[in-house]
Amino acid sequence: MNIWKISIQNIKSKPLYSFLSIFILSLSVTLLLGIQQLKKSFETQIENNLSQIDLVIGAKGSPLQLTLASVLHIDNPTGNIPYEDAKKIGKNSMIKLAVPISYGDNYKGYRIVGTTNQFISLYKAELKKGRKVQKAMEVILGNTVAKELHLKIGDSFLSSHGLIENNIEVHSDKLTIVGILKPTQKVIDRLIITNLESVWETHDHGNNEHHEEQEHHEEHKHHEEHEDKEITSLLVTFKNPRAFLTIPRKINKHTSMQAALPKYELGKLYKYTNIGLQTISWIGYLILIISCVIIFISSYKMIKERAFDLAILRTYGANNYQLIKMVIYEGGIIVLIAFLLGFLLIKIALGTIVSLIQISNQQIILQELVFKDFLQIASFVFLMVFLSISLAIYPIINMNISTILSNEK
Numbered sequence: 001m002n003i004w005k006i007s008i009q010n011i012k013s014k015p016l017y018s019f020l021s022i023f024i025l026s027l028s029v030t031l032l033l034g035i036q037q038l039k040k041s042f043e044t045q046i047e048n049n050l051s052q053i054d055l056v057i058g059a060k061g062s063p064l065q066l067t068l069a070s071v072l073h074i075d076n077p078t079g080n081i082p083y084e085d086a087k088k089i090g091k092n093s094m095i096k097l098a099v100p101i102s103y104g105d106n107y108k109g110y111r112i113v114g115t116t117n118q119f120i121s122l123y124k125a126e127l128k129k130g131r132k133v134q135k136a137m138e139v140i141l142g143n144t145v146a147k148e149l150h151l152k153i154g155d156s157f158l159s160s161h162g163l164i165e166n167n168i169e170v171h172s173d174k175l176t177i178v179g180i181l182k183p184t185q186k187v188i189d190r191l192i193i194t195n196l197e198s199v200w201e202t203h204d205h206g207n208n209e210h211h212e213e214q215e216h217h218e219e220h221k222h223h224e225e226h227e228d229k230e231i232t233s234l235l236v237t238f239k240n241p242r243a244f245l246t247i248p249r250k251i252n253k254h255t256s257m258q259a260a261l262p263k264y265e266l267g268k269l270y271k272y273t274n275i276g277l278q279t280i281s282w283i284g285y286l287i288l289i290i291s292c293v294i295i296f297i298s299s300y301k302m303i304k305e306r307a308f309d310l311a312i313l314r315t316y317g318a319n320n321y322q323l324i325k326m327v328i329y330e331g332g333i334i335v336l337i338a339f340l341l342g343f344l345l346i347k348i349a350l351g352t353i354v355s356l357i358q359i360s361n362q363q364i365i366l367q368e369l370v371f372k373d374f375l376q377i378a379s380f381v382f383l384m385v386f387l388s389i390s391l392a393i394y395p396i397i398n399m400n401i402s403t404i405l406s407n408e409k
Contacts, residue, residue, distance in 0.1 A: 003322060007329035010302060017298035022338045025291040025381070029342030031284030032377050034349060035277050037369045042273070045072060046266050048186045052097070052122050054244070056260045057081070057089060057251060058233035063260035064269060070101060070233040071262050073111050073187055076163065077103070080230035081257050083196075089251065094243035095236055097122070102199045102231040107157055109165040110145050112175070112192045114199030114231075120181070122235060123188040129153055130179030136197040140179040144189040153177050159202065173202050200229055288381060292388040295334065299327055299392035310396065323396050331389040335382060 011018045049071055058066045059079030068075035083100065090098030099122060102114040113119070117132050120140075130153045133140060141151060151157075156176045161169035175194065183189055238244065248259040303310065310323055 003326050003329055007326050007333060010326070010330050011333060014298060014302065017294065017301075018334065021291060021295050021298060021334050022341065024287055024294060025335065025338035025385075026341035026345060028284050028288035028291055029339055029377070029381060030345040030349065031280060031287065032381075033342065033369060033374070034346045035281045035284065036373050036377060037346070037350065039274070039277055040369060040373060042270055044185075045187070046263070046270065048184075049123070050262050050266065051124075052237050053235050053262055054238045055236040055248060056233055056262055057086065057236060057257055058260070060256065060258045063258060064265045066233065066258065066260045067262045067265040070235065071187075071266075073113075073191065077232045078258075080232060081234070083229040083231050085255070085257065086231055086234040089234065089247075090236070092243075092247065094239050094247060096239040097235075097237040099235040100196060100231045101233055101235060102196055104163070104232070105159040105161055105171065105199070105202065106163055106165060107159050107175075107192055108149060110142075110149070110190060110192055111163060112139070112159055112194060112199070114194050114196040116195065119193060119235075120188070122237075123184055123186045125181045125184050125186070125188050128180050128182040130177070132179060133193070133195050133198075134178075136195060136201050137173055137175055138178045138198070139175045139192050139194040140181060141177055142189040142191045142193070143181050143183040145192055146180045151177055153180065171202050173198075196229070196231065288384055291338075292384045295331060295385060296388040296392050299331065299389055300395070303327065303392060303395045307395070320396055324393050327393050327396070328386075328389055331385050335385050339378065339381070 053071055056066055056070045058070060058077065059081050061078030065075050066078050069077045080102075086098070086100055089095070090100075097118060099116060099118045101119065103111055105112045120126075120132075127140070128143065130140070145151070154177065156174040158173070159171050159175060160166050161171065175192075175198065181188065236247075238247070244261070248261060251257055251259040313323065314320075
């Protein structure tokens with residue numbers, strides 16, 4: 001007796017119940033896997049990208065916007081701040097590291113960040129090829145940028161004004177690639193890094209029709225002009241926890257700039273976002289329960305309606321264990337198909353969501369669900385389905401062959 005064939009035949013014999021079981025179970029799997037992946041992605045971004053950034057200093061506005069723009073690079077900046085003022089703050093004895101960043105341009109949607117060589121150390125990134133930036137108009141590529149755009153050391157390109165890819169406001173200054181970073185699984189993988197002078201000169205030259213004539217003159221005035229230069233924000237690492245109590249309050253109260261604590265701001269965002277994610281998770285669990293109820297009804301109905309056939313199988317030598325295996329195999333096939341369908345749906349759904357969000361998809365980093373989390377959800381789903389099937393096989397265990405056969409006759 002081929003139990004697998006009988007189980008498959010049972011599934012085919014009740015297409016409506018089988019379809020509902022597979023569809024609803026796959027929907028539940030999609031929601032549970034999707035929410036877990038989104039939560040894991042958010043937590044990973046916070047953990048990886050904020051490891052050494054204690055404070056962000058920028059223009060007045062929304063502290064959350066400042067954090068998203070300067071740390072995760074998924075929002076527009078709140079404005080610019082004077083570079084000289086930022087340097088004065090960086091000299092505070094309680095500050096271990098102060099890294100300026102300035103941006104406003106992109107190349108094919110990837111942000112170009114003007115900064116210092118210390119920016120790379122914030123993310124513990126290392127060079128895979130090439131060298132660090134030494135002069136203006138040189139850039140280092142994040143690993144993802146290099147891979148997706150198929151760029152290599154020695155290549156050059158023209159940047160576009162703004163943070164969204166466009167062919168309208170293209171700068172005339174070519175940027176040359178001198179280095180490529182190793183993959184870090186952090187936001188720096190999706191950035192193009194240069195020095196502050198590159199950003200300043202690109203925008204200065206963009207407003208100057210006599211760029212070539214004035215280039216030599218600007219070189220002599222390079223240090224003097226720093227007094228009038230602006231940056232987007234300053235990324236700060238503290239020496240000790242006491243700085244958290246004094247420096248942010250001092251900056252917010254006594255300067256025209258604002259100080260935002262990124263861990264606090266993103267933690268607050270995660271708290272609000274997590275309410276919605278948790279609600280969707282409970283909906284996923286509710287759908288899972290409904291799916292298990294349908295599987296239970298389907299299996300129980302099949303056993304009751306085919307009691308005579310099952311009794312005949314018993315008379316031909318089949319034991320209870322074989323009959324129970326037949327029902328378990330049937331449920332296992334349904335779960336397997338539902339999981340494959342759910343996994344496919346989550347890939348399609350997340351891909352669609354990413355493409356619809358009004359942010360350049362190059363800046364959205366979705367983490368792959370780790371095997372441990374996947375296994376945890378899979379185990380819970382299989383446990384629920386097994387419980388449903390265990391309740392359904394009760395009539396088999398209490399089957400009275402003689403009574404069933406005599407009643408059927």
